[in-house]
Amino acid sequence: VQEFDVLVLGGGYAGLLAALRLGKRLAGKPFRVGLVDRNPYHTLVTELHRVAAGTASPTAVRIPFAKILKDKPVSFVRAEVHALDLRERRVDTSAGALHYKILLVALGGEAETYGIPGVAEHALSATALAPARLFRYRLEHNLARYAYTQDDAFRTVVIGGAGFTGVELAGELAFRAPDFREAFDLPDTEGGLRIFVAEATDRALPPFPEELGRYAARRLAERGVRFLFGSPFREVREEGVLLGDGTFLPARTVAWCGGVRAPEVLRRAGFPIQNGRIPVGNDLRVPGFEDVFAVGDVAFFVDEDLGPLPPTAQTAIQMGPQAAENAAALLTGGSVQPLRAKNRGAVATLGPQDAVGCLYGRYRIYGRLAFWTKRAIEMRYLAILRREAGWYTP
Ligand code: NAD
Incomplete structure (x- = not known):
């Protein structure tokens, strides 16, 4: 004791x-x-x-x-x-x-699943290092299996939720898509890796002004991400995701980014x-x-x-x-x-070169400036950590 x-x-x-x-x-x-x-x-x-x-x-x-x-x-x-x-x-x-x-x-x-069937069993949420790492290897495993099956479900990722977490993940994946296509012999169609974001409401990045959510969705769409608005997850199965309107989206790699509790x-x-x-x-x-x-x-x-x-x-x-x-x-x-x-505001990254943010409730920032602002926020945290840990003390 x-x-x-x-x-x-x-x-x-x-x-x-x-x-x-x-x-x-x-x-x-x-x-x-x-x-x-x-x-x-x-x-x-x-x-x-x-x-x-x-x-x-x-x-x-x-x-x-x-x-x-x-x-x-x-x-x-x-x-x-x-x-x-x-x-x-x-x-x-x-x-x-x-x-x-x-x-x-x-x-x-931890992930708020709202009791949606199959989310806990078949989807991964990057709320901690272990599931984030597992997502990476599940994705690569499925892309490797595509060579054996030629089944598009193996090269399809569905992200549930277009909040900050879902958008940042989609942005990062879209940036990596060309590498994946090359490494896993994916077909040229639809960028090789197929990325969907299914969002229950009609917009991305809910706490931000609408214009910023639209910017994020447009930039990611340019990189091949397909947003399905008004499309809540209804059920996740091993073979894919059942959406609110009854559509079944075959996909072997599913991320759940619907919020935390x-x-x-x-x-x-x-x-x-x-x-x-x-x-x-x-x-x-x-x-x-x-x-x-x-x-x-x-x-x-x-x-x-x-x-x-x-x-x-x-x-x-x-x-x-x-x-x-x-x-x-x-x-x-x-x-x-x-x-x-x-509240100093927030910045959401859209891959490693682009981002969108709103600072102090007023200043809207985009692109590289927003991306480097995000980097500065991360550096600031490390500086706070060093200060609190006394690493600056001679
Ligand atoms: P969130 O609650 O902000 O967003 C969840 C999204 O999932 C919402 O858009 C919601 O409409 C949607 N959703 C809910 N149920 C759904 C369903 N059945 N099917 C499809 N979509 C559904 O959650 P989050 O993105 O994980 O963010 C959690 C918190 O962390 C937020 O406060 C966010 O601002 C913060 N966050 C900030 C950053 C950043 O500052 N860069 C990054 C990540 C998270």
Whole structure:
């Protein structure tokens, strides 16, 4: 049995920054901070579409916790979280029971399947490194099988959802299509690799102004991606996807990008659930649970001015450190502070040279400028991580 004063579940954007901040605030004090994750590394989730399409290697988008937490007063526990007992303040994991005084839940999102039959069994969602990597090899395996079958289903990819995740994956795949055609002897027709995006609504990139969604769809269509609007996934089978209007689209490689929710283990734990996530107050605590914070994709936070915060890395990066400050305050007799959220906007990549974005709710950016802005956002995160990890300290 291990006991922690603060236990952080999940080392994604929110959880890792929270653990680092806790380590800093509680250094030299008699408090134990623990960080639990199933993987021994932090994943740069915003780059997983590149792993799925094969433009980035799995090792390029992860950083070992051992490296980040070296010499930090944070104990890393590599374990799968099986269950939470909120009354006993205990987390049951594959590495045994962990007890806490204060819990910070940052397990990240899992695919919201809306109970659509076959999605969980036959489609992959790039919410973590393992499924992104599996998507890449499933796609290549199916393209290799095309030579034996000459069946178009083996060279067809269907992506469910034209949100940011679906559009970024489609863009990356479209960019790779010429390589795939060459490497797998695909026919010249329809670009070799056939890419469909089936979206339930009539537009792409829902939180953006419509014009930006239209730009993204047009640019990807120019590269051979076929958007099927008003076409919800109704069922996924091994041989393909059944769409809302009853059309069956034969396809062996299916990606599900229909949105995220809090993981099953949290929904079973007895937390309140709102819009698939755990509602939190402005200090990031779960109402009714004095000692439990929820941050990142698992949390549903409604900002007074900005409304509900989207489940993005940007949101997680803001929540993690604030929850850590508040947890440290509870332990050391300070007072908790509300999260002051900022929305700087977002950029969606359309392959490795093109992107579309909307910054500060006003500035619309396109093409290479948008692409390099996205790169700058990724670099900024790494700079924040270095700062929080103290790597700049001489
Ligand atoms: P999302 O919820 O933003 O989009 C899901 C899409 O799937 C929607 O367009 C929805 O209409 C569609 N959909 C739902 N049910 C469907 C069905 N049955 N069939 C077909 N389509 C269906 O989800 P996401 O794209 O995974 O994004 C999740 C969050 O992460 C969002 O807040 C997003 O902004 C963020 N994100 C941001 C970036 C970025 O900033 N570059 C990248 C990826 C994700």
